[in-house]
Structures are given as structure tokens and as C-alpha cells.
Amino acid sequence: MRIVRLGIVLFIICMGIFFLWKFFPHASFSLEQTDTRPLIVTTIFPLYDIAKQVGGDTIRVELILPPGGSEHTFEPTPKAQRAIEDADIIFSIGHGLDNWLYNLTSDPSKILPVDSGIALKEDKEIDPHYWLTLENGALIASFMAVRIGELIPEQTEEIRLRTEAYLVLLASTDRDLKDRLSHLVQKKIVTFHDAWAYFAEAYGLEIVGTFEPTAGREPTPQYLFALKEIVVKNHLSALYAEPQFSSRGIESFIKDYDLTLAVLDPLGGGELTSSYIELITYNVETILHNQK
Numbered sequence: 001m002r003i004v005r006l007g008i009v010l011f012i013i014c015m016g017i018f019f020l021w022k023f024f025p026h027a028s029f030s031l032e033q034t035d036t037r038p039l040i041v042t043t044i045f046p047l048y049d050i051a052k053q054v055g056g057d058t059i060r061v062e063l064i065l066p067p068g069g070s071e072h073t074f075e076p077t078p079k080a081q082r083a084i085e086d087a088d089i090i091f092s093i094g095h096g097l098d099n100w101l102y103n104l105t106s107d108p109s110k111i112l113p114v115d116s117g118i119a120l121k122e123d124k125e126i127d128p129h130y131w132l133t134l135e136n137g138a139l140i141a142s143f144m145a146v147r148i149g150e151l152i153p154e155q156t157e158e159i160r161l162r163t164e165a166y167l168v169l170l171a172s173t174d175r176d177l178k179d180r181l182s183h184l185v186q187k188k189i190v191t192f193h194d195a196w197a198y199f200a201e202a203y204g205l206e207i208v209g210t211f212e213p214t215a216g217r218e219p220t221p222q223y224l225f226a227l228k229e230i231v232v233k234n235h236l237s238a239l240y241a242e243p244q245f246s247s248r249g250i251e252s253f254i255k256d257y258d259l260t261l262a263v264l265d266p267l268g269g270g271e272l273t274s275s276y277i278e279l280i281t282y283n284v285e286t287i288l289h290n291q292k
């Protein structure tokens, strides 16, 4: 009896091991090994979305900077570090914006800035916020299509078709946004981050002041005085902050001058900005709703 029971127990254990071996390791193994699609890593959300639009299912795309963070500072997670190591291509903005990348990869030749063909603005330094116009977005998409196509020559036709359709959509959205903005009377804006020069030029706006407040510190009386001068002189009714910006310290100023504090978003990835096209549209609509 005892031997029979032992036999049954041994049989069950063997079956258990067989099942575990047969299904679990095999399943997870084969998933990772059969996904041979190139891994495209992108630093900011707009690049992530454009790469997905261009590459579709032919590639895997990872985003390094999580939505809600600032593009200028970044603490890499272990997951981000692994993606950067495994990447076939890393699409970046360059010009100091995502320089943190270079400390995270042993192979910097994988890093490709996407500014090819874009007329960069230069004041003292090159302004890296060039993705904030749909025309530049189209140049970024075309550049990505070529570089992704080189990784998977057998898919170039699919990538070409996807890219062409996307470029048509970018161009029609751009025309539509410019048309809606052409009726705007007050074209002057004040922003709280030096990110909007390309955007303003493309969409016919004039930046009359940029106030980058020191994080966590009360604005100085000089700061508020200069801001007041600009608001009064230009008959402004709104100021434009950003999601990362805290309005602490200027609330009473906003109230005193009967202003609206609206939010422009350079990065997106949120509910109203879940694609690159939605992001630019959101920013144009924010301007349309708040300029009086």
C-alpha cells in the first residue's frame, strides 16, 4: 500500500515538473525570442508617438521620459537603462535637451538626433524645442522612416505607406490649426519656459515675455514688476504656464490683474495629449480659448 501511495505521489510530482517545464519556461522563452522586431527607444513622448505612427507593428517602441516629467532633467529607472542598452536605435532631440542619454549607453553611435533638415533656431545656444510645430514633426517622421527602414529592409514598403498617410494627416491638421489661428486678434503671449519659439513662429504668435521662475522660491518684486509692465503694455488677459510649473507666488498677481493662468504642454502623453497631433492641437486650442 505504502509503495503504491509513494508511486502515485512520485507520478504527480513528475507530471507537475513536466507541465511546468513544458508550458511556463517554454512560453515565456519563446515570446521573448520570437519577437525579433527592432527595438526603437525614444527620449520624449512626441518622438515615441511619431515612431509608432511610422513603424506600426513592424517595430517595438519604448519611451524613456515618463509623461509628467521635465525634458531637461531625468533620473533613469533600471527599466529605462535596460531599454537603452537593448535598443537598435535611440531617437533623441539632441542639443543639450536629452544629453543624459550619453551617460546611459555604452554605444553612443545608436543615438540619432532627429533634427535632420530642420531649420534650428539659435540665440546664444541652439533652441532644442523644434518638435513643437507639425511641419517639423513631418521632417522628424520622414527621418525616422528612413532609419527604421534600414533596420528592416523587407518592411520598407509598409513603412513608406504608413509614413505617407501620416504626413498627409500632419499637413491637413497643420492647415486646419493655422486657419483657426488666423482669426485670432491678440497674438501676443507670455510663457513660463523658453520652449515656444518654434511654435510661436509657425502659428503666427508673438512671445512678448518669458518668465522662468526659480522653482520653490517666491518671485522677487523686480520679477513681478517686469511681468506687470509687459501685461499692461500688451493688454494681456492670460499667462501660459506648463504642467511642471507651480503657480505658487503669482496667484495674487494673477488675481490683481484679472488674468487667466492657462497651461501649455511641450511634452504630452496625458489624457488630452495622447498623440503628437493631439499635443500640438491641444496647445493651439489652449491659445485660442484664452487669448482675448
Ligand SMILES: [Zn+2]
Pocket (backbone or CB within 6 Å): 071, 072, 129, 193, 194, 195, 266
Ligand atoms: Zn524645454
